[in-house]
Amino acid sequence: MSVRRPIVTVIGPSGRDLVPFWGTTLLGVTITDQAGYESDEAVLRFTAPPFVPPAKGTRYTVSAGWARDALAMTGTYTVSRVRFVGDPERGEMMEAVCRAADFLDKMKASGSKHYDPKNGFGTAGKIFRALAAEAGVPAVIASEIDAIEIPYRLRWNQSLLDFATDLADEVGAIVKPQAGKFVVLARGDGKSGSGKALPQITIQHDPSYAWSVDIEERSSVERTEMAWFDAKAGRMRNEKAETGRKGGRSAGMHPQPSKEEARKGASARAQELSRFTGTASFEGPGRPEAVAGAPLKCSGFGETIDGIEWEAAGITHEIEPEDGWITTIEAQTREKAS
Template identity: 35%
Template sequence: MTPVLKIMKGDTDLMVGMLPYFVSATFTDNAGETDDEFEIELDDNFRQIPIPQEDDLLIVFAGWRETGVPMIGAFKVNGWETGCEQGPETIKITARAATMAGDFKAGGLKHWHDSTLGQILEETAKAAGLSLAIDPELAKVKLPYALRWEASPIDFANRIAAEAGGTAKPGGQKLAVTKRGSGKGADGGELPPILITRTGCAGWRIKGEPRPRHGKIEVSWHDPKTGKRKSIRYSTGAKGPTHTLLHPRASEDEAKRAAEAHSRKLNMLTGGGHFMWPYNPAWSAGAKVIASGFGDGVDGTWLSESIATTWAKGQPVLSTITVKAPAEAKGGES
């Protein structure tokens, strides 16, 4: 099939003028808090490429001529780098996923009592000029108190979403909040799984990391009825020592959520690596990766952390899918 890459600035396709100087372009789709990124490398041996303007808006389309060329994102230029190392002098232009709203990094002060995570993040997103897309399960989480103290909307959203086991990422006109390691999108539905087989795989490397395994998570909380500190223990489903979270929570429910969220995070640290596969624009970072034909230790379900796709002259268009171990295990309160 024929790969197609279009980089639009306004009504102009920059690839038309860039083509004689084009070296490569890489799109990295990240799950979780990290912004998606787009990078272009151009032959600049005679310094003929003008320095890009910060915050230039680039709309990128990528796919295959035979099956369609969807938009993969809107990006704002945030840097450039020029130099020469064992080859022609080049310039690299980097851009991050654009938030089509006001300043999402501005500080602020606000507090909430007896609100749901959905209500809090709805107001937080609105203050930044964004709409909210949140997993319905996360939206229902009740918080007795939340304080945003001189924190930007995105930093605050990341913090309280993480406490409930989620991740928050702005892009376009939305703040998307998903459950960490669930393989689901912001609507709560399963993302299309990424099917990887040994036959057809351009490369892979997977390793196990047994050291972070813990058998239980212990979290303390304050009981307002007795004025005493209590604690719960949550089984991770693995074997190992108990991991204690330092800061006490305001309620038993918060303690349980924190324990479950930390359990999922630790489980994902027990293995990981990457697979290389021909680019598929339908795939999204955060989806489950189902590997087969590789053998024991590799076959099974993984979670995609990022998908980095590179276009280069004369080279096949391949995606490097970075994976982590699944977050789920047969655990629970103990």
């Protein structure tokens, strides 16, 4: 039986596909797509010296597929570092490690700033856009996150990315450097930065590929509560959110600045408590359409696993032009709070 060979193109700074030039010196490509805060990554593996390593910042656009007329662009990456490795079985290699966000260094710079309506802020969207502008990139923000009221925030000797991550956690969002943009999405809604629903990934049981599922029950919490101070009434009030489970309550440790933030904080906490009750890993043939954050449906694994709503937390493509293409999907349970 002949080996099904994937097609990979790597467009370099000259605008030309470098794969034919590299030939057999290109051993393979590993592409990682994360749904969380980490930048996506591509690793180009070459035969060992005397191959000259690419300079830091060199830009590559990688596409892959099973047919040349149906290639999917995985992303544009810049060289972050180069490493050389040796293995008795696989021999010696050079790896060019590239990341999708060439502005990530700017996101790690520390600073301090007040964010309040008097200075032109007041919503989560305005704060996120200011952070993106500071990094020199455009922001793409989900509409349900954009309008959340944030009366005041202080960033004190904190990096852009850490501050943005903390704020995202509070309002039930995730931030991600992606394709030269600062993307802010609602956590667990299965949408892309443009607001379109991500296509569902279907995993059919196949004994030819490895898989594992780990299911763990969380402590039972029926609802979450977040306190806020009502200045007009002169008293503390609580905002509540249901988890959809049976059990006790979980109260926030610190009061929130406003009713809206308390409501959103309670909802985000409820959603967090209803997630991550299980993790899974599925290997299979190359899936160019698989995207991190997309809903995932299992079939043929049994009633328990098939009945769980899964979400793709991370996608890894291991592509070797001469030997094949394996896609590994790391999944987590996908349950949204009501």
